[in-house]
Amino acid sequence: MIARVINVIKVGGKHQNSPSRLGADTRGWGSTGAVRADTLPAVRAILMPAFATASGLLVLAGVRKLSAPDALVPALRALRAPARPVLVRTIAAVEIALGALALLQPTATLAGACAAVYAAFALAQHRLARGAEGADSDPGCGCFGERASGGGSSPRAGSARLAMDLVACAVCALSVLFPPAGVVSLLGRPPAQALALAVGVAGSIYAAHLCFTELPAAWGAYVGEPRARGRGAAVSEAPR
Numbered sequence: 001m002i003a004r005v006i007n008v009i010k011v012g013g014k015h016q017n018s019p020s021r022l023g024a025d026t027r028g029w030g031s032t033g034a035v036r037a038d039t040l041p042a043v044r045a046i047l048m049p050a051f052a053t054a055s056g057l058l059v060l061a062g063v064r065k066l067s068a069p070d071a072l073v074p075a076l077r078a079l080r081a082p083a084r085p086v087l088v089r090t091i092a093a094v095e096i097a098l099g100a101l102a103l104l105q106p107t108a109t110l111a112g113a114c115a116a117v118y119a120a121f122a123l124a125q126h127r128l129a130r131g132a133e134g135a136d137s138d139p140g141c142g143c144f145g146e147r148a149s150g151g152g153s154s155p156r157a158g159s160a161r162l163a164m165d166l167v168a169c170a171v172c173a174l175s176v177l178f179p180p181a182g183v184v185s186l187l188g189r190p191p192a193q194a195l196a197l198a199v200g201v202a203g204s205i206y207a208a209h210l211c212f213t214e215l216p217a218a219w220g221a222y223v224g225e226p227r228a229r230g231r232g233a234a235v236s237e238a239p240r
Contacts, residue, residue, distance in 0.1 A: 144213050
């Protein structure tokens with residue numbers, strides 16, 4: 001009797017652990033894992049050019065600051081920070097080193113550092129834009145070594161740069177979770193594909209540079225021109 005009970009238990013255990021039953025129980029987990037395995041490379045592929053643009057923009061900004069360190073001094077004074085060309089050169093060197101490393105071989109740590117840098121830029125832009133409200137002129141950004149024009153930039157221009165800094169910060173933050181491939185990975189691709197990707201990334205960096213340097217002034221001129229025309233018309237129609 002005891003022998004029969006033991007035999008029944010053994011047969012039941014074999015049935016519970018059979019490959020067909022295990023496959024049925026884990027079929028859902030297998031499909032989920034397959035979805036994740038297919039999704040992660042796609043996310044990293046999308047982030048690759050975006051993160052390369054953000055990191056390359058840091059390199060370009062650092063190079064421009066080194067060539068014109070005095071352009072950032074007024075902004076530092078407006079932020080009540082030490083306004084010395086030596087500090088500007090130090091900031092520029094950090095930007096170049098961090099951006100170059102992240103551009104070549106990004107990691108979660110480098111992406112987090114880039115996100116922190118862009119978050120600091122966004123905070124500085126917010127403070128500069130608020131300080132420029134109601135003032136005759138603002139100190140300008142000086143992010144790319146450009147000097148503020150005589151008329152200064154409008155608060156809307158500061159808001160535009162703030163939005164672009166926040167977008168770059170979001171891209172870098174996503175790259176912390178899904179580190180993309182770096183420019184070094186292009187060496188393992190076919191020559192035509194690698195050249196196309198390299199030209200595309202370089203063009204994206206230059207386009208982003210234009211958005212930071214030219215778009216705010218162009219938008220400010222577009223917004224300010226109708227206002228100037230309205231004031232001129234009011235003056236001409238006023239009784240004399």
